[in-house]
Amino acid sequence: MRKAADAMLRSPASGHGNAGAPRAMLLRPGADLDGFRTAVRSLVAEGVPPEGVTWSEADSPGLFGTGAAHALSPPLALPKPVAALIPQVIPHRDPERYGLLYALIWRVCHGERHLMEVGSDPLVHRLHRLAKAIGRDLHKMHAFLRFRRAEGPDGERYIAWFEPDHHILEAAAPFFVNRFRGMRWSILTPDGSAHWDTEALTLGPPGDRAQLPEGDGFEAGWQTYYESTFNPARTNLKAMRAEMPKKYWHNMPETAAIPALVRAAAGRTEAMIEREPTMPTRRDPARAVAAMADQDPKTLEELNAIIRRTEPLVAGATQAVLGEGPVGATIAFVGEQPGDQEDRQGRPFVGPAGQLLSRAMAEAGIDRGASYLTNAVKHFKFEERGKRRIHQKPTAGEVSHYRWWLDRELDFVAPKLVVALGATAVLALTGKAVPITRARGPFRFDRFDNRFQGFITVHPSYLLRLPDEAKEEAYAAFVDDLRRVEALGQELAA
Numbered sequence: 001m002r003k004a005a006d007a008m009l010r011s012p013a014s015g016h017g018n019a020g021a022p023r024a025m026l027l028r029p030g031a032d033l034d035g036f037r038t039a040v041r042s043l044v045a046e047g048v049p050p051e052g053v054t055w056s057e058a059d060s061p062g063l064f065g066t067g068a069a070h071a072l073s074p075p076l077a078l079p080k081p082v083a084a085l086i087p088q089v090i091p092h093r094d095p096e097r098y099g100l101l102y103a104l105i106w107r108v109c110h111g112e113r114h115l116m117e118v119g120s121d122p123l124v125h126r127l128h129r130l131a132k133a134i135g136r137d138l139h140k141m142h143a144f145l146r147f148r149r150a151e152g153p154d155g156e157r158y159i160a161w162f163e164p165d166h167h168i169l170e171a172a173a174p175f176f177v178n179r180f181r182g183m184r185w186s187i188l189t190p191d192g193s194a195h196w197d198t199e200a201l202t203l204g205p206p207g208d209r210a211q212l213p214e215g216d217g218f219e220a221g222w223q224t225y226y227e228s229t230f231n232p233a234r235t236n237l238k239a240m241r242a243e244m245p246k247k248y249w250h251n252m253p254e255t256a257a258i259p260a261l262v263r264a265a266a267g268r269t270e271a272m273i274e275r276e277p278t279m280p281t282r283r284d285p286a287r288a289v290a291a292m293a294d295q296d297p298k299t300l301e302e303l304n305a306i307i308r309r310t311e312p313l314v315a316g317a318t319q320a321v322l323g324e325g326p327v328g329a330t331i332a333f334v335g336e337q338p339g340d341q342e343d344r345q346g347r348p349f350v351g352p353a354g355q356l357l358s359r360a361m362a363e364a365g366i367d368r369g370a371s372y373l374t375n376a377v378k379h380f381k382f383e384e385r386g387k388r389r390i391h392q393k394p395t396a397g398e399v400s401h402y403r404w405w406l407d408r409e410l411d412f413v414a415p416k417l418v419v420a421l422g423a424t425a426v427l428a429l430t431g432k433a434v435p436i437t438r439a440r441g442p443f444r445f446d447r448f449d450n451r452f453q454g455f456i457t458v459h460p461s462y463l464l465r466l467p468d469e470a471k472e473e474a475y476a477a478f479v480d481d482l483r484r485v486e487a488l489g490q491e492l493a494a
Contacts, residue, residue, distance in 0.1 A: 041073035312379035323374030332415035336424035343380035364482035376428035422459030
């Protein structure tokens, strides 16, 4: 237990407030953001300065030993930089972190509203260093955590063990939810555990490395892949240890191969120099499609499992973005491909174009939750420009490679009406280029033997690209199209 008062951290106003014995604030072990916020509201409301508080952690902190009035204290209106810094610092293991943060909040609430702009202030400088340490720790967890497959009574699950430097599990878990949304997994650490069942994230007690299953086939395959991509001509042990510290090696299967790869680096480099140059072998998407077809999925879930583990057939992409909605939906919407936000979240139509589509559907009386939404291409094709990922239109060949997937998907969903959003969706559904302006409205997709009624309209991203003076009229026309879709769907479902 430490007192959050230090000569360099004291506020000029710290002489004000309640006198007497220091207030003992007990928080839960780890990163107790909610407890800290509740305590700070009470302390500021009561005028207790930083040197009048001691902070400590206990498994059962209760109500800080001072009654239930904490929950009644009003929220604080803090500057955005201060509010953003608090959750970045609280996961740190420094026992003084709560006292340092309260000293910052106290000063900000007593006249120093722009304190965060003073980078030379010792308190601000120290808190920024703590926040940077958390950022580095999160990066290491994202990069070096490895899952192992386990079979249990409730089926397949993936388990990982990780030893972070700080209390970052709760902050790191959403990254793995977004990255592995369709996979049941558990992350075990000495401080706590996180569990995802494809629908809800729960936090639990500390784990034990003994709970980690033995290496599986996927792990062996990953090691083989790592060995095949290791470039002996670029071996730099100092840089390797800086980017991938040895403390993480015992949880990473590929590191078992590093000593042998380093020993053989010189000989492999000489062999590479002496070898005749060859043209790289091009990946054949048609073979990947044939391999998918050979697996003959019997349900939409089996089909989704195939695409999740298939290499993207377009360049880029973090993950496959699967269709969303109920099997048997009356209306299915087919777009072009996922965008940046869809790729990050693993869900279709959640970015700007998707939000516009949701708004238009609502105005037209279409229930998005009762509809099925998917894309002709299942991976985000993009070009990196600095820190931005710029959408790249898929080629006709790439659309063709994904067509097997879309056809089987629609077979399983069995909609009565399929709405093609934009030219790429029309190409995927018809096998040929069809001008949207000429074909807009009800349409028969002959390639599907008229198993469902079709409808063609623009993609919502088209509306976002229009100049402001044309957007209102184009959006109204789009909503009118969707009203026709809703009426046709009602007619077909009757």
